[in-house]
Amino acid sequence: MTSDAPELTEISTRLDTVAAATTRLLDAVGALRDADLVDPSLLPGWTRGHVLAHLSRNADSLVNLLLWARTGIETPQYASDFLREADIEAGAPRPLREQLEDLTAASERWLALARVMPADRWQTTVRNRKGGEMPATRVVWMRLLEVEIHHVDLDVGYTPAxxxxxxxxxxxxxxxxxxxxxxxxxxxxxxxxxxxxxxxxxxxxxxxxxxxxxxxxxIGRSPGTGLSGELPDLSAWK
Known part of the structure; x- marks a missing residue:
């Protein structure tokens, strides 16, 4: 950990951005029906239900990283890759009401903890699920990535544009x-x-x-429509 803590106003602005993106996501999910959740998402092998279950459990995993930063006690993002995948599979078939309540609660837990993080803890070094070290400030960006990219993956009209x-x-x-x-x-x-x-x-x-x-x-969310040049095959990001 370094002594150069980011300004609280800067962190607050970043969190406001995540909150606004989350509101857009939850509004879109709230407009769905139970039958929509079994339809394919834009991610190969995942239904919309898989995407929603992943978004909920990802919020909880990032709570773990914030707790690590706040307390100094190492708390892995996920207990294991196997349990990460098992939680997604178990959560995917749930009806819309359960999915929406879970996603709302998980998102609020993460945001609430982030908003009360002491300024001097934001530079604490934590590790993502792949073992990469980073300051806790990066966790805010990680959540924004999840919300914005997986909103597109739901295939409900929200696009990279x-x-x-x-x-x-x-x-x-x-x-x-x-x-x-x-x-x-x-x-x-x-x-x-x-x-x-x-x-x-x-x-x-x-x-x-x-x-x-x-x-x-x-990141595998487009076949390259609108791009010019010879495009190699790229894998999708989850």
Missing amino acids: EWSADFVGGLLPQSVAEVKPAEGSGFTVVATDTGYSGTVGTSSTTITGTAADLAAWL
Whole structure:
């Protein structure tokens, strides 16, 4: 932990952004019917019910990381990958009312804990489920990623084009950094609307499009519609 705590006003603004995104998500879920939850989501192998169950349990997993930061007692994000998957499978078949109540409560638990985090604990080092170390401030971004991307995955009319410029501005460079190309291959992406450019691997081609379209393609949420250039196959992010 370092002594350079972020300003509480900055953290509060970030949390307001997550709260607004969550409200949009919950409003969309509330407009669904029980029958809609068994329909496929945009994620291969997952129904809408799977996506909602995952969103709820992810909020609880990020509560664990905030508790770790607040108390200094190591609390893994998930007990295990097996239990993470089992909880999603168990929660997916539930009716809409149960899903919505669970998602609302889990989201509120996470947000409430985040809003009372002491400023000097935000730089505490925690680890995500893959073992990557990060300051607790990153947990706020992690939740925003889950809410915004999985809102798209529900396939209820919310698209990457509706992501804010600030969100896309964070997502695109992260996506470029995390893509793993085949050995000896790669590409450069250039955003025609923001001027951002980034290279994956050893660039052999250039792909252009809007920042939102590029980000959506890089995380497997788009086949690359609207992009120009030779597009390699990329896997979806969950």
